[in-house]
Amino acid sequence: MGWLARVFASAIARRLAYVLVAATLAWCGMGKAHAADYPTQxxxxxxxxxxxxxxxxxxxxxxxxxCFTEQGSKEYRGRFETKDCSTCDWYRGYYGTFAWSTGCDAEPDYTGSGPWGTYVGTARSGSIGCRNGCDGVWFGNGDDTMTWSALxxxxxxxxxxxxxxMGKGYGWNGYLGVCEPPPTEECPEGQVPDGKGACAPNKCPEGMLLQADGTCAPKKNDCPAGQIKSPSGSCLPGDGQCAAGEVRGPDGTCKKDGDGDGKPDEPGEGDKSEFSGGDD
Incomplete structure (x- = not known):
């Protein structure tokens, strides 16, 4: 019966060896290397x-x-560094494969609200951000929508x-999760920066600018010290005095004062000719 005991002992030893090998592979990250397929990169x-x-x-x-890919392949493989004890050396382990059918170069454009729809504000046109795992750029449209195109x-x-x-004035917007370009400072005649990195018609009263949140705010006085901006857009020399027939408005710019009362005219005020008549 000794031979039978040796057979059982050998079988048990092989079983233990298999368990040890499986445990070692799992420890190295290869025990969970399941392949998975995804529609997009x-x-x-x-x-x-x-x-x-x-x-x-x-x-x-x-x-x-x-995660990395081998040249010419269409799958990612996970990798990491690990070690067996606190004093042991680090070595590389691997985890899973993740194949895809369509690459980011074929990711379709998207038009609609940005991923920041629940946050007050929106990204500037030209901002770089992710969608569906692909890097892309957001462009503002004429309405409240934006279009994202894959890079x-x-x-x-x-x-x-x-x-x-990236430099060149780009800055990270942590609230919206995008890399924003510098704001537009110069716009064509009749348009103003819209706060999204683009230009839009100025729908605000004279001396005020449209902000990113849709409100109007006083235009900053960008004249040199000691000067003030007139309605024509030029800077007046001297001690910041307005020209004849003008007074300084609440926003710091010069406004028309047709009736000479020292206050800016209301819309339409001061435009009519003043005269008196009567019998001689």
Missing amino acids: GAAYSACMSQVSAYVASRTYGRNPE GGVCPKDPEKTCDA
């Missing part, structure tokens, strides 16, 4: 980063989760750092 990348980050966070020793790549791993590296 952006969706595959988002799923990869989400799952790899969660897996690394669950480990005692894990860091630097990321061909996936969202950056660190959007804020990527935005800071």
Whole structure:
């Protein structure tokens, strides 16, 4: 019966070996390497980063989760760094594969409200931001909508750092999650900056500008010190005095004062000729 005992012992030893190998592969991140298919590249990348980050966070020793693709392939693979103990060396582990059918270069345009619809305000036209895991740019339309067009790549791993590296006046808007271009300062005749990085007709009273939230605010006085802007748009020299027939308005610019009462004329006031008549 000794031979039978040896057979059972050998079978048990093999079973234990299989368990140890499976445990080792799972520890290295290969035990969960399930393949998954996604319709778009952006969706595959988002799923990869989400799952790899969660897996690394669950480990005692894990860091630097990321997703990469081999040249010419259409799938992401997750990878990270791990180690077996606090004094052990770090080594690379892998997690899953995430294939896609349509790349970000084929992501269709979108027109509508931005992803910041629940927040007061909107992004400037030309802002760079993500949609469906793909990087793209938002352009303002003539109405309250915006159009997003893909740039061909996936969202950056660190959007804020990527935005800071762009320079040229671009700045990260953490509330809206976009990289905004510098505001437009010069517009064609009859238009003003709309607060979204573009120009729009000025629907505000003279001396005021349309703000991003749709309200009117006094136009800043951009004349040199000691001067003031007249209704014609020029800066008057001297001690900031207005020309004859003008007075300074609440917004700091010079307004017409046709009746000479020292107050800016109301719309239509002071335009009529004043005369008196009677019998000689």
